[in-house]
Amino acid sequence: MSEAERQGGIAERITSSLNSLTRARDRIPLQWAKRVNIGLVVAYLIWETWRCLRPDHHTITSLAQLMRVEIRLDLITVGMVSLLLWIVRERPRDLGFQRERIGKQLLVGLGAGLLILVADTILASTLTTLFPYGHAEGAGGLAALFKNPWNLPVLLLSGVVGGGGVEELTRVFILTRFRNTWGRAGLIIGILIEATVFGLGHLYQGWIGAVSGAFTGLLFALVWLRKGRIVEAMSAHACEDVVGLSIGFAMGHL
Numbered sequence: 001m002s003e004a005e006r007q008g009g010i011a012e013r014i015t016s017s018l019n020s021l022t023r024a025r026d027r028i029p030l031q032w033a034k035r036v037n038i039g040l041v042v043a044y045l046i047w048e049t050w051r052c053l054r055p056d057h058h059t060i061t062s063l064a065q066l067m068r069v070e071i072r073l074d075l076i077t078v079g080m081v082s083l084l085l086w087i088v089r090e091r092p093r094d095l096g097f098q099r100e101r102i103g104k105q106l107l108v109g110l111g112a113g114l115l116i117l118v119a120d121t122i123l124a125s126t127l128t129t130l131f132p133y134g135h136a137e138g139a140g141g142l143a144a145l146f147k148n149p150w151n152l153p154v155l156l157l158s159g160v161v162g163g164g165g166v167e168e169l170t171r172v173f174i175l176t177r178f179r180n181t182w183g184r185a186g187l188i189i190g191i192l193i194e195a196t197v198f199g200l201g202h203l204y205q206g207w208i209g210a211v212s213g214a215f216t217g218l219l220f221a222l223v224w225l226r227k228g229r230i231v232e233a234m235s236a237h238a239c240e241d242v243v244g245l246s247i248g249f250a251m252g253h254l
Contacts, residue, residue, distance in 0.1 A: 025087060033088045034180065040084065041177045045197050052200035061144070063151050070158055074166045081173050095172050096230035109223065109235025116219045117240045120212055127208045152249050156242050164238025171198070171221060172230050191221045216240065 025033075060066045085091065098105070145151050171194055178190025199214025224233035 028087070030088065037084050037088055038177045038181045040080075041174050045174070045193060048197050049200060052197070052203055063145055063148075063154060066145070066158070067154065070162050074162055077166050077170055081169055084173075095169070095176060096224060096228045096233075098229055098231070102231060105229050105231040106235045108229075109232040110239045112219075112223045112232065113236035113239025114243065116216055116223075116236060117244055119219070120216050120240075123215055124208060124212045127211065131208065146249055149249060152245070155245055159241030159245055160238040163241040164234045164236075167198075168220060168224070168230060168234045168237050171217070172224055172233065175221060175224070187225075191218065191225075195221060 060069070085094070145155065174194050175187060175190045178193075179187040182189070195214045195217035198217035199210045199212075202209040202213030205212075220233050220237050223236045224230055226232070
């Protein structure tokens with residue numbers, strides 16, 4: 001058997017397996033598939049709340065540990081979202097991925113990200129002035145990463161991929177599940193719940209960090225809600241993370 005025939009046989013078997021999976025999926029009633037989607041989303045939000053409230057949450061002590069956790073969670077998240085979209089016969093476009101005028105979407109997101117950073121800075125500064133002890137010392141070990149300027153490129157990449165990409169993919173997926181299940185009221189409730197859980201994810205920074213996280217999570221959701229374009233929310237989040245991290249490093253090394 002020639003190499004071309006062998007490769008053709010492999011491709012044929014893969015195609016046959018995918019067709020079998022698609023036929024098996026199509027036997028599942030769409031309503032049941034949608035219930036599985038929203039059920040898993042609710043379970044995830046409960047688990048994430050429990051995880052964020054644990055005392056040992058986000059005890060990161062090294063850049064290598066941070067990247068291991070980040071890569072593992074990002075791969076699992078993208079895989080699960082892709083699988084759940086496939087189960088309910090949806091495509092990335094149903095989350096707001098649009099190729100039309102992609103440059104404008106990126107620019108709108110970048111502008112929104114800068115405005116969100118300014119608004120969040122004002123909020124956090126005001127709360128810090130009023131409540132000086134609202135921040136956690138050491139920020140769960142992450143503060144040590146800011147002492148080495150060579151960590152900056154990796155953290156910026158994490159902000160773009162993990163923050164701008166995966167976190168916004170997760171947010172929009174959650175919000176569309178709430179909207180598809182309970183309509184407009186579900187969307188509003190979903191935005192509030194998701195922003196709260198996102199804020200709890202920053203609780204290791206102290207309660208001011210949690211409030212700040214919830215505030216920015218709400219604003220990122222509104223960026224997506226404006227036109228339903230996920231790229232705008234992704235670029236806004238990436239811009240906010242990149243500029244915020246860069247300023248943090250600059251201030252720490254002045």
